[in-house]
Amino acid sequence: MNTSALSNEEVKQLRAETKGTSEKVHFNNAGASLPPDVVVDTVVNYLYEEASQGGYETEAKYQQRLDETYNLIARLINADKDEIAVVENASIAWGLAFNGIDFKPGDVIITSEMEYTTNLLGFLKAKQAHGVEIKVIPNDEQGNFSLRALEETITAQTKLIAITHIPSTAGGMIPIVEIGKIARKHNILYLVDACQTAGQVPIDVKEINCDILSVTGRKYLRAPRGTGFLYVRKEVQDKLRPLFMDGHTAQLIDENTFEIRNDGRRFEVYEKSRATTLGLAKAVEYALNIGVDRIWQRVQYLAGILRDQLRNVDGVTVHDFGAQQCGIVTFSVKGTDAQTVKNELAMQNINVSVGQARNTLIYMNKNHLTSIVRASIHYYNTGEEISKLINALLAIIANK
Incomplete structure (x- = not known):
């Protein structure tokens, strides 16, 4: 396994293989x-072939590559291909x-x-429908998830531990490996x-000890929108009831009986975009070829530079905390709302986003935040781009 840092030459090549980096x-x-670009070409070329040859005919031609999608995803997270379902996004998977x-x-x-x-x-829907109770483990004063509080909260009634590893509107990370050890100890x-x-941080479902993992394609995996996958550990697949079934999920034995398939694809349905499925596969393969360990190393390096430089700008407050931080960098500019900052940066061809309170409501309410600017780093970003962002923010502050 190659764990060396991405060289400047490699980054240049990766940027050359991504048309958008020359424009934004x-x-x-x-x-x-x-x-x-290879992901885009994979999707577009497949669609052209569908249009000229027919949808079912093109699917038959590419069946082996479509099936290989499950093997690639399994490699990415250290799972078995029979534990994977390809779906439209992480919300559907979850x-x-x-x-x-x-x-x-x-x-x-x-x-x-x-x-x-x-x-x-x-959770709230389950509370209304089934009478479940929701217990929230707050972060401690350093912004870290309290494993001790988790242990103290677990009782015989604890049915599920559900954790978002990297939140939408903060740069901190939840210790999912340590939580998994606790979950397994208590058989929860x-x-x-x-x-x-996925695509930012190495994932090993066996190390995490999770039963279920939900992933989207469009974020750090660099896959097409409308793609994602679900991992369900083989030993718990029969404990989850399929929400709906088709001829892909199950098969009719006779007119009165049916049998659900015995792998992770029981959680997907037959009809989905074959073009974007191949795009997802190509994106996963692309990340694997670079090495997710190397990706993670560069993301942390660049995010660290950005945070340090932001903290040196008078009028900017960085909101990230916790022992381990990721490529999501959140901040606010004194006297200027987050949407205005985003709009002003967009005029300079710099894309950031706005994190609203509703996206991570408990955390945002606790910290009295209504919205923040979110700048999320990837390995193809550069120090020069970080400098452009800092200079643009300085201009916004100077022109207030």
């Missing part, structure tokens, strides 16, 4: 990364698994203050939302 300074990778859990009145769901809005909505179902993790 893109710091919105936590929203949607710029895809490599919802398919979560809503397949057999909740009973009095069951307890444990989560963190960093949980994403869609997942919180799922463990669900990890890794939508910001």
Whole structure:
């Protein structure tokens, strides 16, 4: 395994393979990364072939490559291909698994203050429908998830530990490996939302000890929008009920009986975009060829530079905290709301995003934040681009 730092020459080559880097300074990778040209070509060429040869005929021609998607994803997260379902996005993946859990009145769901809005909505729906209880583990004064508080919160009624590894509107990270050890010790179902993790941070589901992992393609994996995947550990697949079925999910034995398939594809349906599935596969392969360890090393390096430089700008407050931080850098500019900052940067061809309170509601409310500027780094970003962002912010502050 190559763990050496990406060289300047490699970064130049990777940028040359990504058309968008010549047009924009893109710091919105936590929203949607710029895809490599080969991913775009894979999708477009497949669509052209569908248009000229027919959809089913093209699928038959590329069946082996479509099936290889599951092997590539399994390599990415150290799973078995029979534990993978290809779906449209992380929210679909998360919802398919979560809503397949057999909740009973009095069951307890444990989560963190960093949980994403869609997942919180799922908890509240389960509370209304099944009478479950939701317990939130707050971060400590240093901004770290408290493993001790987690241990103290677990009871015989604890049904699920559901954790978002990297939150939407903060640069801190939740210790999912250590949480997994606790979940396994107590034999509690463990669900990890890794939508910001895959393609940025190395993932090993065996090391995490998770039962379920949900991932989107469009973020750090640099895959097309409308792609994602779900991992469900083989041993728990029968414990989750499929929310709906088609002839792909199950097969009819006779007119009165059916049998659900015995792998992870029971959680997907037959009809999906074959073009974007191949795009997802190509994006995963691209990340694997670079090495996710190397990607993570560069992301941390660049994010560290950005945070240091932001902290030296009078009028800018960096909001990231915690022992381990990722490529998402959040900050605010005194006297200028986040949307205005985003708009002014866009005029300079610099993409950032705005993190709203609703995206990570518990955390944002606790820290009295209504919105923040989110600049999310990827390996194809450069120090020169960081300097452009800093200079643009200095100009915004000077012109207030």
